[in-house]
Amino acid sequence: MSKKNNDKLVIFALGGVGEIGKNMYVIQYANDIVVVDSGLKFPDEDMLGIDIVIPDITYLLENRDKVRGILITHGHEDHIGGLPYVLKQLNVPIYATRLTLGLIEAKLKEVGLLGETKRITITADSELQLGTIKASFFKTNHSIPDSVGVALETPEGVVVHTGDFKFDQTPVNEQYADLHRMAEIGQKGVLALLSDSTNAERPGYTGSERSVGVELEEVFRKAKQRVVVATFASNIHRIQQVMDAAYATRRKVTVIGRSMVNVVGIASELGYLRIPDGMLIEPEEVNKLAADRVVILSTGSQGEPMSALTRMARSSHRKVDILPGDTVIIAATPIPGNEKYVGRTVDELFRLGAHVIYGPGSVSGVHVSGHGSQEELKLMLNLMRPKYFIPIHGEYRMLRLHGQLAETVGIDRENIFIVDNGETVEIQNGSARKGGKVTTGNILIDGLGVGDVGNIVLRDRKLLSQDGILVVVVTLSKQDGAILSGPDIISRGFVYVRESEGLLEEANRIVTGTLNKLMNENVNEWASLKTHVKDVLGRFLYEQTRRRPMILPIIMEV
Amino acid sequence: MSKKNNDKLVIFALGGVGEIGKNMYVIQYANDIVVVDSGLKFPDEDMLGIDIVIPDITYLLENRDKVRGILITHGHEDHIGGLPYVLKQLNVPIYATRLTLGLIEAKLKEVGLLGETKRITITADSELQLGTIKASFFKTNHSIPDSVGVALETPEGVVVHTGDFKFDQTPVNEQYADLHRMAEIGQKGVLALLSDSTNAERPGYTGSERSVGVELEEVFRKAKQRVVVATFASNIHRIQQVMDAAYATRRKVTVIGRSMVNVVGIASELGYLRIPDGMLIEPEEVNKLAADRVVILSTGSQGEPMSALTRMARSSHRKVDILPGDTVIIAATPIPGNEKYVGRTVDELFRLGAHVIYGPGSVSGVHVSGHGSQEELKLMLNLMRPKYFIPIHGEYRMLRLHGQLAETVGIDRENIFIVDNGETVEIQNGSARKGGKVTTGNILIDGLGVGDVGNIVLRDRKLLSQDGILVVVVTLSKQDGAILSGPDIISRGFVYVRESEGLLEEANRIVTGTLNKLMNENVNEWASLKTHVKDVLGRFLYEQTRRRPMILPIIMEV
Structure with a gap:
């Protein structure tokens, strides 16, 4: 020291x-x-x-x-x-x-x-x-x-x-x-x-990974058709156990989902995964084998919208379909916030007639x-x-x-x-x-x-996501400030326009009235015009709809 | 029959x-x-x-x-x-x-x-x-x-x-x-x-509500200071048990949160809640009593952002503060989707020095x-x-x-x-x-x-929430289609403008170039102009940022 x-x-x-x-x-x-x-x-x-x-x-x-x-x-x-x-x-x-x-x-x-x-x-x-x-x-x-x-x-x-x-x-x-x-x-x-x-x-104590292997082999053995296992791509121990259980039950394994393919590649190349020769098959070969000879190892254990399992559950995966009677194992616990996504995937799988093993590891036995x-x-x-x-x-x-x-x-x-x-x-x-x-x-x-998105951008996105936006554009004369064109009101994410024509027409009348009044009072600084339009329109829309869309007034001058 | x-x-x-x-x-x-x-x-x-x-x-x-x-x-x-x-x-x-x-x-x-x-x-x-x-x-x-x-x-x-x-x-x-x-x-x-x-x-089997009462009384008895209980306002049995446990441990109860106050009012008026005389106190009276004589019955068991418990956890409740050493009981299981909100509330309560009893009812004992x-x-x-x-x-x-x-x-x-x-x-x-x-x-x-919000409005809100919006306004001459003013580009929820001036200036040049080119080619239908601006600008922004903000071109004519 x-x-x-x-x-x-x-x-x-x-x-x-x-x-x-x-x-x-x-x-x-x-x-x-x-x-x-x-x-x-x-x-x-x-x-x-x-x-x-x-x-x-x-x-x-x-x-x-x-x-x-x-x-x-x-x-x-x-x-x-x-x-x-x-x-x-x-x-x-x-x-x-x-x-x-x-x-x-x-x-x-x-x-x-x-x-x-x-x-x-x-x-x-x-x-x-x-x-x-x-x-x-x-x-x-x-x-x-x-x-x-x-x-x-x-x-x-x-x-x-x-x-x-x-x-x-x-x-x-x-x-x-x-x-x-x-x-x-x-x-x-x-x-x-x-x-x-x-x-x-x-x-x-947290359970041993090996207990999952025992359960996987049991499920593989009982399943009369194909078995799909979704787990974290990085869980190489789990992947090893899927391979082992497949070997023990004479099933071949196909790997789908980008990150799963990547990790299986890296881990087996570096010797961290021991995959018996001839065990891996291409997704295209799945249909050539008897259903009880196949395991599909997949991403999507969190119900991620674009993942392989989610696509299969929605019957929109390019290569693999879930068939009635298939067994799907979700070998993961939902990360807080993902429960609804996982639930939705399970629902879709049930609809396809699959037997689904899911839920907390303590219940399903297929996750620790x-x-x-x-x-x-x-x-x-x-x-x-x-x-x-x-x-x-x-x-x-x-x-x-x-x-x-x-x-x-x-x-x-x-x-x-x-x-x-x-x-x-x-x-x-x-x-x-x-x-x-x-x-x-x-x-x-x-x-x-x-780092180019900060609090202001996020606040705007939040606002926009709640009640949408109304853009109010008006062209004024440089000479005398008279309205040359507009005001035009364009909305997005606010109301279904076809059903709310009256509301938007009324909004237009109110903005026009406000602008004309301000002109008459010789208020013609842009900032002041914009603030007034925002206030008056915001108040009107809140009264009519109890919503607070973002209002974006734009003044053009020619 | x-x-x-x-x-x-x-x-x-x-x-x-x-x-x-x-x-x-x-x-x-x-x-x-x-x-x-x-x-x-x-x-x-x-x-x-x-x-x-x-x-x-x-x-x-x-x-x-x-x-x-x-x-x-x-x-x-x-x-x-x-x-x-x-x-x-x-x-x-x-x-x-x-x-x-x-x-x-x-x-x-x-x-x-x-x-x-x-x-x-x-x-x-x-x-x-x-x-x-x-x-x-x-x-x-x-x-x-x-x-x-x-x-x-x-x-x-x-x-x-x-x-x-x-x-x-x-x-x-x-x-x-x-x-x-x-x-x-x-x-x-x-x-x-x-x-x-x-x-x-x-x-x-689901546990009996009465088991919750036993646990509540135990917690009330052990707590050296105030006890806050958050539960569903409609769970009148639970509220009854809070009252009973308070009575048994010689504590007074104050009720906070709009829906909790409403339900306690209706239920006790109709005789579904038996509240001993003098048991209820106003929130303002809490500080007059010794800390170990008080129970605060509150909404917010789901971590709802505007609820009483969430406000207390953020030290922004008008009437009641959480003090170090207080005990907070969250007598509910998070509804799927609310786990993160509840977690955040628990974190805030821990930061205030409270002792928090939470988690699934099977663990906490205070919910069935x-x-x-x-x-x-x-x-x-x-x-x-x-x-x-x-x-x-x-x-x-x-x-x-x-x-x-x-x-x-x-x-x-x-x-x-x-x-x-x-x-x-x-x-x-x-x-x-x-x-x-x-x-x-x-x-x-x-x-x-x-019913005035449908799929189109929701799709727009989703788009707006992800990458924001760029409004592109230009005023054209009615006579010859020449650009009289603009193009002006205004963005919301896209990038932090001050740090991205260069990007927006370049976007402006691209839009101007596109418009001029179209004019020269005598393309002057509005729909066509708008589509071109959208395409060119969208492609440019995606290349530069890998984002796809909504692009809203507006053409004014004078």
């Missing part, structure tokens, strides 16, 4: 606390910054038209000379999805395990950043010296292989970031969590633990979470025995509940820091306190635009 | 099957129509700007002379909320139990329909002769008192409509389900059963469903022993699962009818078959407009 007295350890999230998604954590000691993960978030329902959300990385850009690299814990979108945007602005090395890097590289290729990005493959045994910070890793169980946690040895002490984890005692493909290394890290002494809070609301429940979170806390605890990766309530769990295993309440994005925890001479706040926020991505 | 041979019994839903909400069922024998319930539905997320949805009642209007009345099973919005709109077009008698009618009358008063509507109070012992159809009733358990099922004796046989129900063996306020009458009806013979499918996905689970659905089927079975009140998957349950208790598969809204089941000479389809649909209500 060689340290100057003024240097301190600073820990904060640029994304990932008080939310699910866009995970990005910063551990800084003096002039060395190590970033853990670089994720994206899917937009909230009030972010209309937005495709994805990434963290504001102003802090990193302002301190770009200090950033030693980005360590990636695993290959999920909420941990790697921000990289194509971040690396465009900040060219720093990426460190990740093989599979994780394979998934990242596919992304970087798409945006043309592969060549210029330094990528370093790590294993759980790697040790990296990143300035004054030494990074080492430990294997964890999660719903994607090759997940790791990170131990960062700083002059101030060791900071552990768990990544996403559960403790699966019977994992698939021998992807054991390295309990011994975790115990060793804890034994040596952990200054601060940052731990996954996703399932802090759930009592008990990738995140540890309360007892596993306590186990991690007990293994690491940290002095300070910062729950991460969760909504505020989950962080708080995780904090309460930490208290039950003996962490002092004053040593538990529940933080918002950007709120720093500073540790100096072994003593931690809340520090200042760094810039954070949501950068909204809409099409090619990064 | 006196019947002419040509007459038949026709049963169908105008709303309520393949959906949750807007329940309205029609039972017609020859020239006699009896309607059961008249509900509303809350809009789906794709019905932008819509307030509520009611069934299309074209069929009833076309057969208005035959409608003998509307029987209401209970006072929930999805069973009574359509009445103010339906009665405006169709003045027929309403039959309902006392509490149900009390709630209906409050609604009719608001819209000025109270005087002209014939309202008949029934009890579970009433018998009504509605043309050739004789109606009688049976008490059920549900999450609102005074709920009944209906038995309709027609010349063709007896049709039973369960209303919403569960079997609660220890109900609150002795609101027992009348098992004996149900048994008697079943014993006499039921031709067709229409039964509530809400919980057809849930195995086992009002609908029977699979074993109760089977019990109803076994009590009624119907020849034909029509599952109602549920999404398609629930109807199908309810149908499967019916098979397990011995109903022939061909005697089970899964119908969509409008699909009729015809029964003649004891034999049922699917008949034709009557007009049905969603009538969308937006402000004062009933």
Whole structure:
């Protein structure tokens, strides 16, 4: 422990606390910054038209000379999805395990950043010296292989970031969590633990992935016709078990849905999926085989409108139809907000005569979470025995509940820091306190635009979505301000025009009257004319319809 | 059984099957129509700007002379909320139990329909002769008192409509389900059963409301400060138990939230709520009492943005603040689609330092469903022993699962009818078959407009909500078509204008260029000009931004 007295350890999230998604954590000691993960978030329902959300990385850009690299814990979108945007602005090395890097590289290729990005493959045994910070890793169980946690040895002490984890005692493909290394890290002494809070609301233990395999094989065996399995494309363990169950029940597998095809390709190429020779068939071949010899592995477990399963459920998939008597397994729990989409897909599948296995994993048996429940979170806390605890990766309530769990295993309440994005925890001479706040926020991505949609645009979209818009155009004479043409009123998203002709005609009369009156009173500044038109028309429409469409007055002058 | 041979019994839903909400069922024998319930539905997320949805009642209007009345099973919005709109077009008698009618009358008063509507109070012992159809009733358990099922004796046989129900063996306020009458009806013979499918996905039995009371009292007793309870305003049993638990723990109760105040008023006036003298206090008095002597009964159990609980959680309620150490009980399960709102409210409450009890009733102990689970659905089927079975009140998957349950208790598969809204089941000479389809649909209500928002308006709102709008205005000369003013481009909800000046300037140049080119080519029909501007500008913007805003070209002529 060689340290100057003024240097301190600073820990904060640029994304990932008080939310699910866009995970990005910063551990800084003096002039060395190590970033853990670089994720994206899917937009909230009030972010209309937005495709994805990434963290504001102003802090990193302002301190770009200090950033030693980005360590990636695993290959999920909420941990790697921000990289194509971040690396465009900040060219720093990426460190990740093989599979994780394979998934990242596919992304970087798409945006043309592969060549210029330094990528370093790590294993759980790697040790990296990143300035004054030494990074080492430990294997964890999660719903994607090759997940790791990170131990960062700083002059101030060791900071552990768990990544996403559960403790699966019977994992698939021998992807054991390295309990011994975790115990060793804890034994040596952990200054601060940052731990996954996703399932802090759930009592008990999360089930083993292997239990899903048993159930899948059972369903495959009983099904008299084809079996469709929809699950997350990134859940390679689950995909492996679908392959295994298919093999055991002498079925062939076809893979549909863009992301599923991609991931199966990358994972099998890198050796993370073991697919028997001749097991995979093209979608076109499905109809050549007997129905009880086929498994269709598909995207769409969240009822996403454009996904393969949703298309099949609507009988609009180009290659595969659902037939009466087919079995459809939705091997996932709906993410909050997606329940209605999933419900609709299940309804459509029932209508097609399919037998559907769905619902919470505890009922369906075909899904388990990738995140540890309360007892596993306590186990991690007990293994690491940290002095300070910062729950991460969760909504505020989950962080708080995780904090309460930490208290039950003996962490002092004053040593538990529940933080918002950007709120720093500073540790100096072994003593931690809340520090200042760094810039954070949501950068909204809409099409090619990064950050060009802000609150005003979103507010307008919201307004437009509720009651539509009325455009009022009038051409005035430059000379005397007389009305030369119009006012014309054009509406969109307001009322069904054919049934509301009278209303719009009356609106037109009111606008004309207002303009003429103002002319007579010699009010002719445009701003004033526009405000009056907006007010008078808005009031009239509200009285008549109880709606408040956006009103956009446009004055032309010739 | 006196019947002419040509007459038949026709049963169908105008709303309520393949959906949750807007329940309205029609039972017609020859020239006699009896309607059961008249509900509303809350809009789906794709019905932008819509307030509520009611069934299309074209069929009833076309057969208005035959409608003998509307029987209401209970006072929930999805069973009574359509009445103010339906009665405006169709003045027929309403039959309902006392509490149900009390709630209906409050609604009719608001819209000025109270005087002209014939309202008949029934009890579970009433018998009504509605043309050739004789109606009688049976008490059920549900999450609102005074709920009944209906038995309709027609010349063709007896049709039973369960209303919403569960079997609660220890109900609150002795609101027992009348098992004996149900048994008697079943014993006499039921031709067709229409039964509530809400919980057809849930195995086992639904818990008793009384279990909630035990838990509430426990929480009230342990809480060291104030207790806030949020639940559905209409759940009068739950409200009674809050009052009882408050009494047992020597707390006073204040009621906040418009609908909660209304319902408590109506229910206590009609004797359905027993509130000890001096128990109720005004919100203003809360701060005068010790914190451990107070209960705040509130709306907002679904995280509704404008509700009392949400306001308190955001510290923006006019009268009541949440203080650190207060206990907040969310005594409800989120309705699908509301999970995120509830989650956000819980987060805010945690931030205020409250202790929050929330989550599924099975975990929190402070909520049970009002609908029977699979074993109760089977019990109803076994009590009624119907020849034909029509599952109602549920999404398609629930109807199908309810149908499967019916098979397990011995109903022939061909005697089970899964119908969509409008699909009729015809029964003649004891034999049922699917008949034709009557007009049905969603009538969308937006402000004062009933049905003036249709697919085109919704499609426009959707478009506007995603990428906003660009209005392109140009004034042309009547004489020679020359551009006199403009083109002006105004955007809303598209990009943050200040950061995208270059883009909009370039767009302007492109539009000007296109117009000039067309002029030179003597293309001057407005339609053609508009189409060209739309195409060229749309393509340019998509290339630049990957967005597709609505483009609205307006040509003025002077």
